[in-house]
Amino acid sequence: MKTVYYSASVPPDLYxxxxxxxxxxxxxxxxxxxxxxxxxxxxNYMDCPAFLKSxxxxxxxxxxxxxxxxVDYASGTFLxxxxxxxxxxxxxxxxxxxxxxxxxxxHNFLFFCERDLEITTSPAFLHNSEFQSNCTYIxxxxxxxxxxxxxxxxxxxxxPLQTLDIATGDPLYYIKFNTTEAVxxxxxxxxxxxxxxxxxxxxxxxxxxxxxxxxLYKLFFHSGRQRQVLKKxxxxxx
Numbered sequence: 698m699k700t701v702y703y704s705a706s707v708p709p710d711l712y713x714x715x716x717x718x719x720x721x722x723x724x725x726x727x728x729x730x731x732x733x734x735x736x737x738x739x740x741n742y743m744d745c746p747a748f749l750k751s752x753x754x755x756x757x758x759x760x761x762x763x764x765x766x767x768v769d770y771a772s773g774t775f776l777x778x779x780x781x782x783x784x785x786x787x788x789x790x791x792x793x794x795x796x797x798x799x800x801x802x803x804h805n806f807l808f809f810c811e812r813d814l815e816i817t818t819s820p821a822f823l824h825n826s827e828f829q830s831n832c833t834y835i836x837x838x839x840x841x842x843x844x845x846x847x848x849x850x851x852x853x854x855x856x857p858l859q860t861l862d863i864a865t866g867d868p869l870y871y872i873k874f875n876t877t878e879a880v881x882x883x884x885x886x887x888x889x890x891x892x893x894x895x896x897x898x899x900x901x902x903x904x905x906x907x908x909x910x911x912x913l914y915k916l917f918f919h920s921g922r923q924r925q926v927l928k929k930x931x932x933x934x935x
């Protein structure tokens with residue numbers, strides 16, 4: 698079994714307001730089982746070894762808010778009922794990579810593992826919601842034992858939208874822990890010191906852009922942060 702430590706990734710001045718919004722991600726397969734057609738025992742993809750391998754150790758990150766946002770392209774902001782409120786502040790436009798607009802949903806989880814472990818984030822492709830119909834999550838893979846940065850909620854609109862609807866419980870994206878071992882999630886408290894170390898990883902690209910993950914992993918290890926992060930996490934397990 699691999700122990701994966703997780704926390705909300707929120708600036709210290711907002712942590713007290715937001716940390717209860719970060720509930721432990723749900724097992725994707727356990728949720729799918731609730732709708733399984735048990736009468737189909739011959740050709741059911743829920744029993745397919747290839748499918749089971751693909752969803753093994755996969756978890757669902759869900760939206761904690763219900764809101765309708767107006768997209769103000771002129772100012773580059775999301776507005777709720779013509780104003781910028783606490784929920785709207787969690788949605789931030791970002792530079793486009795293709796033709797359609799992009800934005801971040803600021804509901805970021807932070808994961809760390811003592812043992813070597815890669816995670817992959819992907820769109821919530823087995824769920825249906827208005828949000829999933831209109832937006833595509835941008836996937837990624839990195840090693841959570843060698844790099845200490847939050848999962849980014851980066852989305853691309855499938856077409857420019859005037860309004861964006863999202864509901865509490867809507868899947869935002871999936872997280873897959875790339876191991877055959879069982880995964881145990883253990884929550885820790887994100888202290889200002891740990892927050893500072895995450896920001897060191899996030900902001901390093903400003904100084905050395907477009908470096909490979911292998912290069913960044915070496916920097917992280919030789920800086921001594923890998924050991925320091927683990928020590929501080931274990932001191933702050935909830």
